[in-house]
Amino acid sequence: MSEKLSRLKEILGEVSDLNHAASVLGWDQQVNMPPMGAEARGQQLATLGKIAQEKFTDDEVGRLLEDLQKEYSDVETDDGAMIRVTARNYDKAKRVPASFVAEQAVVGAKAFEAWVEAKSKSDFSIFLPHLEKNVELVKKYISFFPPADHPYDILLDDYEPGMKTSDVKEIFGNLRPKQVELLKKIANAKQVKDKFLSKKYNEEKVWAFSEKIISKFGYDFNRGRQDKAPHPFETSFSVNDVRITNRYEVNSPLATLFSAMHECGHALYEMGVNPAYERTSLAHGTSLAIHESQSRMWENLVGRSLPFWEHFYPELKKTFASQLDGVSVKNFYKAINKVEPSFIRVNADEATYNMHIMLRLEIEIGMADGSIRIKDLPEIWNTKMKEYLGITPANDAQGVLQDVHWSSGLIGYFSTYALGNIVSAQLWEKINKDIYNLDEQIRKGKFEQLREWLREKIHVYGHKYDPQDIVQKITGSKIDSTAYVRYLTKKYSEIYDL
Amino acid sequence: MSEKLSRLKEILGEVSDLNHAASVLGWDQQVNMPPMGAEARGQQLATLGKIAQEKFTDDEVGRLLEDLQKEYSDVETDDGAMIRVTARNYDKAKRVPASFVAEQAVVGAKAFEAWVEAKSKSDFSIFLPHLEKNVELVKKYISFFPPADHPYDILLDDYEPGMKTSDVKEIFGNLRPKQVELLKKIANAKQVKDKFLSKKYNEEKVWAFSEKIISKFGYDFNRGRQDKAPHPFETSFSVNDVRITNRYEVNSPLATLFSAMHECGHALYEMGVNPAYERTSLAHGTSLAIHESQSRMWENLVGRSLPFWEHFYPELKKTFASQLDGVSVKNFYKAINKVEPSFIRVNADEATYNMHIMLRLEIEIGMADGSIRIKDLPEIWNTKMKEYLGITPANDAQGVLQDVHWSSGLIGYFSTYALGNIVSAQLWEKINKDIYNLDEQIRKGKFEQLREWLREKIHVYGHKYDPQDIVQKITGSKIDSTAYVRYLTKKYSEIYDL
Numbered sequence: 003m004s005e006k007l008s009r010l011k012e013i014l015g016e017v018s019d020l021n022h023a024a025s026v027l028g029w030d031q032q033v034n035m036p037p038m039g040a041e042a043r044g045q046q047l048a049t050l051g052k053i054a055q056e057k058f059t060d061d062e063v064g065r066l067l068e069d070l071q072k073e074y075s076d077v078e079t080d081d082g083a084m085i086r087v088t089a090r091n092y093d094k095a096k097r098v099p100a101s102f103v104a105e106q107a108v109v110g111a112k113a114f115e116a117w118v119e120a121k122s123k124s125d126f127s128i129f130l131p132h133l134e135k136n137v138e139l140v141k142k143y144i145s146f147f148p149p150a151d152h153p154y155d156i157l158l159d160d161y162e163p164g165m166k167t168s169d170v171k172e173i174f175g176n177l178r179p180k181q182v183e184l185l186k187k188i189a190n191a192k193q194v195k196d197k198f199l200s201k202k203y204n205e206e207k208v209w210a211f212s213e214k215i216i217s218k219f220g221y222d223f224n225r226g227r228q229d230k231a232p233h234p235f236e237t238s239f240s241v242n243d244v245r246i247t248n249r250y251e252v253n254s255p256l257a258t259l260f261s262a263m264h265e266c267g268h269a270l271y272e273m274g275v276n277p278a279y280e281r282t283s284l285a286h287g288t289s290l291a292i293h294e295s296q297s298r299m300w301e302n303l304v305g306r307s308l309p310f311w312e313h314f315y316p317e318l319k320k321t322f323a324s325q326l327d328g329v330s331v332k333n334f335y336k337a338i339n340k341v342e343p344s345f346i347r348v349n350a351d352e353a354t355y356n357m358h359i360m361l362r363l364e365i366e367i368g369m370a371d372g373s374i375r376i377k378d379l380p381e382i383w384n385t386k387m388k389e390y391l392g393i394t395p396a397n398d399a400q401g402v403l404q405d406v407h408w409s410s411g412l413i414g415y416f417s418t419y420a421l422g423n424i425v426s427a428q429l430w431e432k433i434n435k436d437i438y439n440l441d442e443q444i445r446k447g448k449f450e451q452l453r454e455w456l457r458e459k460i461h462v463y464g465h466k467y468d469p470q471d472i473v474q475k476i477t478g479s480k481i482d483s484t485a486y487v488r489y490l491t492k493k494y495s496e497i498y499d500l
Numbered sequence: 501m502s503e504k505l506s507r508l509k510e511i512l513g514e515v516s517d518l519n520h521a522a523s524v525l526g527w528d529q530q531v532n533m534p535p536m537g538a539e540a541r542g543q544q545l546a547t548l549g550k551i552a553q554e555k556f557t558d559d560e561v562g563r564l565l566e567d568l569q570k571e572y573s574d575v576e577t578d579d580g581a582m583i584r585v586t587a588r589n590y591d592k593a594k595r596v597p598a599s600f601v602a603e604q605a606v607v608g609a610k611a612f613e614a615w616v617e618a619k620s621k622s623d624f625s626i627f628l629p630h631l632e633k634n635v636e637l638v639k640k641y642i643s644f645f646p647p648a649d650h651p652y653d654i655l656l657d658d659y660e661p662g663m664k665t666s667d668v669k670e671i672f673g674n675l676r677p678k679q680v681e682l683l684k685k686i687a688n689a690k691q692v693k694d695k696f697l698s699k700k701y702n703e704e705k706v707w708a709f710s711e712k713i714i715s716k717f718g719y720d721f722n723r724g725r726q727d728k729a730p731h732p733f734e735t736s737f738s739v740n741d742v743r744i745t746n747r748y749e750v751n752s753p754l755a756t757l758f759s760a761m762h763e764c765g766h767a768l769y770e771m772g773v774n775p776a777y778e779r780t781s782l783a784h785g786t787s788l789a790i791h792e793s794q795s796r797m798w799e800n801l802v803g804r805s806l807p808f809w810e811h812f813y814p815e816l817k818k819t820f821a822s823q824l825d826g827v828s829v830k831n832f833y834k835a836i837n838k839v840e841p842s843f844i845r846v847n848a849d850e851a852t853y854n855m856h857i858m859l860r861l862e863i864e865i866g867m868a869d870g871s872i873r874i875k876d877l878p879e880i881w882n883t884k885m886k887e888y889l890g891i892t893p894a895n896d897a898q899g900v901l902q903d904v905h906w907s908s909g910l911i912g913y914f915s916t917y918a919l920g921n922i923v924s925a926q927l928w929e930k931i932n933k934d935i936y937n938l939d940e941q942i943r944k945g946k947f948e949q950l951r952e953w954l955r956e957k958i959h960v961y962g963h964k965y966d967p968q969d970i971v972q973k974i975t976g977s978k979i980d981s982t983a984y985v986r987y988l989t990k991k992y993s994e995i996y997d998l
Contacts, residue, residue, distance in 0.1 A: 019547035022540070023521050030524055034532075035741065038723045042520070042738030042778070049517035053551065225536040240540030243533065280540070 004073060007081060010066045013057060014088065015281035020054040022239045029245060032231040048107065055103065059095045067092055080278065083466040088283040090163065097146040106139050110410040117409035124399035126380050129409070134376045136411045137369050144370065154370040157414025161290045162421065164468040167367060169481070170417050173424065174360050177483035181356060182390070184490060188341045188353060189392075191498040196337035201325045203255035211321060212248065212262035215314065219300060220453045221246075221266045225273055234261040236268035236297075241280055244272045254349075256338070260301050267300035268293055270453060274461025287461075289469040290415065291481070294422020295429060296456065302352055302423075303430050303489070304452070308335045309445040336497050343391040345400040352423070353494055357390040359420035362405075366413050425469075427486035428477050429460075502571060505579060508564045511555060512586065513779035518552040520737045527743060530729040546605065553601065557593045565590055578776065581964040586781040588661065595644040604637050608908040615907035622897035624878050627907070632874045634909045635867050642868065652868040655912025659788045660919065662966040665865060667979070668915050671922065672858050675981035679854060680888070682988060686839045686851060687890070689996040694835035699823045701753035709819060710746065710760035713812065717798060718951045719744075719764045723771055732759040734766035734795075739778055742770045752847075754836070758799050765798035766791055768951060772959025785959075787967040788913065789979070792920020793927060794954065800850055800921075801928050801987070802950070806833045807943040834995050841889035843898040850921070851992055855888040857918035860903075864911050923967075925984035926975050927958075 024047055031043050057063075067089045074082040113132035120129035144156045152167040159165065213228060231247035238244040246265035250258050271287045279285045287293040304310055308331075311318075315331040326334070341351045347358040365382060368374030374382060383402040388394050395401030407415055434440050437451050444452075459476050470480050494500065522545055529541050555561075565587045572580040611630035618627035642654045650665040657663065711726060729745035736742040744763035748756050769785045777783045785791040802808055806829075809816075813829040824832065839849045845856040863880060866872030872880060881900040886892050893899030905913055932938055935949050942950075957974050968978050992998065 015543075016547050016551070019544045020551075023525060023544050023548055026525050026528055026544075027521055030528065034725065034727075036721065036723050036725055036743075038720075039738060039741030042741060045513075045779070046517040046521050046524075046737070049514050050521055053514070053518075222536075223534065225534050227532065227534055229532075239544070240537060243537030243540060245534075281543070 004070075006066050006069055007074070007085075010063070010070060010085075010088070011282060013060070013063055013066075014283060017054050017058045018281040018285065020050050020057070024050040024054070025237050026239055029237050029239075029247075032233075032235070033229045033247060044111075048104075051103075052100070055095065055100060058092065059100075063088075063092055064096070080276075080284070080466065084279070084282050084284050087465050091283060094147075094160070098143065099146075102139075102142065102146075106143075106411055109135050109139060113411070114406070114409045117403065117406065121399050121403045124397040124403065126398040126402060129403060130377055133379075133408055136408060137376060137413070139411060140370065140413050141372075152367070152371065154367045154414065157366075157370060158417070161415055161418050162469050163289060164470055165291075165481075169470075170363065170421070171367075173481055173483055174356075174363065174417075174420065177356060177420075177424070177487065178360060180483075180487045181353070181490070184487075184494060185341070185343070185353060185357075185391075187500045188494055188498050189343075191500060193342075194336040194340050194497065195333065196340045198325055198329055199256055199337055200253060201255075202252075203322055203325055205250045205255070207321055208250060208255055208258045209248075211318065212259050214317075215259060215305075216246075216262050216266040218447055219263070219266050219270065219304075219449050221269055222273060226269055228262065228265075234265050236265045236272070238269075238272040238286070241273060241275050241277050241285070244269045260305055260338075263305040264297045264301035267297035270300070270456065271296045271461050274457040275464040276462050279464045279466075284464040284466055286465060288463070288465045288467060288472060290418035291421035291425055292460065292469050292472060294419055295425035296422075296460070298422050299426040299430065299456075303426055304444060304449070306335075306339055306352070307441075307444065308332070309441045311335050311338075312445045313447040339493070339497050341494065341498070343393050345387070345393065345395050346404055353490055354391060356420045356423060359416055361386045361390055362416040363420075366416060369413060421469075421481060424483045424486045425473055425481055427489040428473060428479075428482065429456075430489065431485045432477050502568075504564050504568055505572070505583075508561065508568060508583075508586070509780060511558070511561055511564075512781060515552050515556045516779040516783065518548050518555070522548040522552070523735050524737055527735050527737075527745075530731075530733070531727045531745060542609075546602075549601075550598070553593065553598060556590065557598075561586075561590055562594070578774075578782070578964065582777070582780050582782050585963050589781060592645075592658070596641065597644075600637075600640065600644075604641075604909055607633050607637060611909070612904070612907045615901065615904065619897050619901045622895040622901065624896040624900060627901060628875055631877075631906055634906060635874060635911070637909060638868065638911050639870075650865070650869065652865045652912065655864075655868060656915070659913055659916050660967050661787060662968055663979075667968075668861065668919070669865075671979055671981055672854075672861065672915075672918065675854060675918075675922070675985065676858060678981075678985045679851070679988070682985075682992060683839070683841070683851060683855075683889075685998045686992055686996050687841075689998060691840075692834040692838050692995065693831065694838045696823055696827055697754055697835055698751060699753075700750075701820055701823055703748045703753070705819055706748060706753055706756045707746075709816065710757050712815075713757060713803075714744075714760050714764040716945055717761070717764050717768065717802075717947050719767055720771060724767055726760065726763075732763050734763045734770065736767075736770040736784070739771060739773050739775050739783070742767045758803055758836075761803040762795040762799035765795035768798070768954065769794045769959050772955040773962040774960045777962045777964075782962040782964050784963060786961070786963045786965060786970060788916035789919035789923055790958065790967050790970060792917055793923035794920075794958070796920050797924040797928065797954075801924055802942060802947070804833075804837055804850070805939075805942065806830070807939045809833050809836075810943045811945040837991070837995050839992065839996070841891050843885070843891065843893050844902055851988060852889060854918045854921060857914055859884045859888055860914040861918075864914060867911060919967075919979060922981045922984045923971055923979055925987040926971060926977075926980065927954075928987065929983045930975050 027043060027047055027050070035043060067085060070085045071089055074085050076082040077086045113136050116132040117129050120126060140157065144153045147156045150156055154167040158167060158170065217223065225242045226244045226246065228246050228248055230249060232249065234246070234248045236244065236246045246262070246269050248258055248261050248265065271293060275285060311331050311334060315334055319326045339351065341353040343354050344350055347355070350358055361383070364386070365374060365379065369376065380398050380402050384394050387401065433452065433455055436455060437443070440452060460472060463472065467475065473481050525541060525545055525548070533541060565583060568583045569587055572583050574580045575584045611634050614630040615627050618624060638655065642651045645654045648654055652665040656665060656668065715721065723740045724742045724744065726744050726746055728747060730747065732744070732746045734742065734744045744760070744767050746756055746759050746763065769791055773783060809829050809832060813832055817824045837849065839851040841852055842848055845853070848856055859881070862884065863872060863877065867874065878896050878900050882892050885899065931950065931953055934953060935941070938950060958970060961970065965973065971979050
């Protein structure tokens with residue numbers, strides 16, 4: 003290894019340590035921190051972020067990268083890929099002044115507070131000036147970069163390197179009419195019964211069951227843990243310390259099982275990254291969409307499938323005998339896949355979920371290019387909800403104010419959720435070609451071959467390949483919704499007898 | 501505030517944030533971290549430590565301090581005291597090269613591993629070469645400083661700023677004959693009964709009882725939490741996030757209660773520091789001995805007193821009816837104060853504890869000045885145990901290998917435990933003059949006045965005053981064992997009818 007490369011890795015190692023330390027502090031904040039600890043914690047996180055940024059944007063890094071890009075120009079090699087990804091991150095980081103990052107953090111913190119109040123009072127006007135300020139800052143952020151085909155490209159690229167607004171529009175454009183058509187058919191079919199899902203289930207037993215499932219998936223409790231937090235999430239401090247959080251909701255007690263599978267999907271990705279990438283820019287999953295393809299696959303394509311429950315249902319039924327009395331595995335399977343247009347994205351079923359995302363994407367694009375006035379958002383939201391899902395929110399809390407993302411200036415993020423769904427089905431078709439009896443394996447509670455396939459084709463590469471490239475490499479085509487449409491149509495035709 | 505002072509505080513704030521982040525990572529390592537996370541965590545802690553050290557020892561800090569010491573020369577003011585303490589820490593940090601700190605960490609990590617093996621095999625020879633290397637490094641450390649009256653002064657000063665080896669020798673010299681005399685009397689008295697203490701107690705109920713007690717002491721669960729860990733300790737991330745850990749030992753189930761009180765004593769100190777000192781060199785307790793005076797006071801002078809149990813025993817007896825059946829509060833009180841020479845320091849009672857420390861102090865002084873050969877340690881240890889406590893360890897595991905400290909190069913630390921005991925009794929006499937009916941308050945489960953006294957006289961000052969100075973300020977004399985001898989003699993004369 004050249005001296006310059008080893009120096010670069012030394013710096014990146016320290017930056018990675020600082021970022022991972024910040025992740026530990028963030029995890030602790032959600033899981034353990036006593037309420038009064040928040041102020042100091044915010045300060046500590048700000049300092050870690052500032053120092054990491056300073057170290058990463060040091061001119062020395064720029065000089066090293068310039069030299070190393072010539073020396074390691076083959077981006078198919080690990081070092082070449084690492085240098086390519088680092089140089090891209092460096093370029094981005096250098097364009098954005100530290101003072102802007104600090105301003106965005108301050109504005110975002112205030113906007114978050116306003117959002118909490120606005121949501122609790124269901125009053126968009128409280129949030130409006132803060133969202134306007136956030137959008138202003140997002141536009142300023144865009145201005146730091148060379149003009150793109152569409153201003154939203156700049157935002158999207160932070161989450162899906164290499165993807166364009168036009169790509170996403172095209173993917174969603176193909177999907178929407180087919181998904182709308184499917185939803186119409188389902189609306190006219192006989193609804194499935196799911197009352198037993200909202201009975202009272204013992205929290206500890208649900209929790210234990212969730213850990214039994216993810217252990218079978220291959221989540222390694224020697225390298226991770228599941229804790230209670232207000233929101234489920236996955237976070238990693240190294241390839242050998244990948245944690246997930248979960249919650250228990252009285253109104254939807256078995257949701258804990260699906261959240262565990264979802265976060266486990268993220269965790270398996272992080273646990274599977276090549277350990278040689280530790281403390282470099284390749285050490286984590288490559289994009290939010292590819293990450294989401296993993297979590298959604300384990301949650302939905304595996305965890306909401308009939309073969310899966312043919313394996314687990316007998317034990318579930320034994321554990322919750324009175325709640326599931328008289329419920330067959332088929333009816334349980336139908337219930338957990340019930341389709342019903344609803345207001346809240348995070349509670350949406352597979353058939354309606356993407357509609358929530360498309361609505362948000364259109365609004366975000368409009369915010370980024372100025373074609374939407376922020377004060378019109380509630381009206382636009384409600385109109386689109388009516389158009390896409392046939393329902394109108396009774397108030398802003400269950401409409402435009404429901405998600406936290408925009409309050410902290412996160413614009414450009416939402417489409418990754420839908421892209422993840424789409425990619426999960428593309429991968430699934432390929433996997434089922436490679437593993438001919440996958441359904442049968444799942445029916446026996448065997449997940450090794452699936453997990454190893456994912457590890458070998460995706461996880462191990464970490465950040466080496468961009469999202470479109472890895473999908474292309476595996477499936478032979480770029481991100482495309484046809485597999486997802488096939489998947490949804492087949493699944494719901496059976497469930498709803500269409 | 502001068503520009504220079506505000507710049508200094510900015511740097512110290514960042515250093516404090518880095519150190520607190522490291523403390524969070526350290527706490528997590530003991531409480532939550534999955535086993536495989538250790539390697540990356542070590543790396544992250546090393547990076548945080550290195551950057552904190554670099555920032556603190558930057559020449560800019562030296563220049564600021566030089567100027568500010570002239571401007572803020574009144575060390576009775578908060579800023580003056582902060583600059584004085586910072587300058588002392590800076591001087592120490594500058595003397596010790598970063599390469600030495602790194603070497604000591606590496607050697608210490610290996611020595612720790614060797615110690616674990618040596619202890620498990622009860623074979624000192626495995627640990628010997630590593631301890632020799634540690635002692636070599638300690639001598640090298642001493643050589644970075646100007647010659648002192650005794651080389652051990654350099655080590656002691658890191659834990660008890662301003663104290664000399666001769667001070668500690670004198671304090672212990674006065675104490676030893678009196679403590680030995682007391683022990684002889686007790687040995688000839690009728691032993692108390694304590695069999696009921698080793699019965700089986702429900703772990704959750706013991707834990708809940710411990711939290712009930714410390715809540716009454718004033719431990720604020722909005723600003724802290726108690727978690728399970730292999731060893732009890734207290735750690736703080738800000739004045740508003742002060743956590744303690746505890747454990748449950750099957751062989752000594754109620755020890756959990758006393759550990760909670762002990763760590764709560766440390767925590768109340770940290771929770772009581774003036775919030776204005778946050779992110780400066782004054783933000784924590786002033787020394788280990790003063791810290792230990794607080795933990796020992798709540799554990800022993802309060803928690804092992806008769807009035808305390810006159811309040812709590814009825815509830816304890818209700819909670820553990822079968823275990824405590826037929827045991828009066830007097831007999832319970834005697835049992836938890838049973839004196840018995842034993843091999844293991846951490847299990848020692850109040851009357852024998854200091855003897856364990858004196859033995860270690862003499863050995864440490866001998867290691868520092870070269871008058872003891874490391875390979876003779878087991879023999880020296882056993883001889884002194886016989887002399888001080890009348891018993892001889894059966895093997896090195898219960899002798900010279902029992903403590904972890906020396907394995908990580910911590911030499912100079914032990915005497916602070918005994919000094920803490922001594923100071924706690926000095927303070928207690930003064931407190932009982934100021935709060936005339938303290939016993940009666942404790943008997944009613946009232947601890948506010950005691951806690952507020954401690955806060956006002958000690959906690960609030962954080963690191964402002966050196967240990968000897970704050971004891972002098974409060975009690976009118978420096979650290980001195982006579983109050984402690986009075987306390988022990990009175991307590992055990994009653995318990996053992998001497």
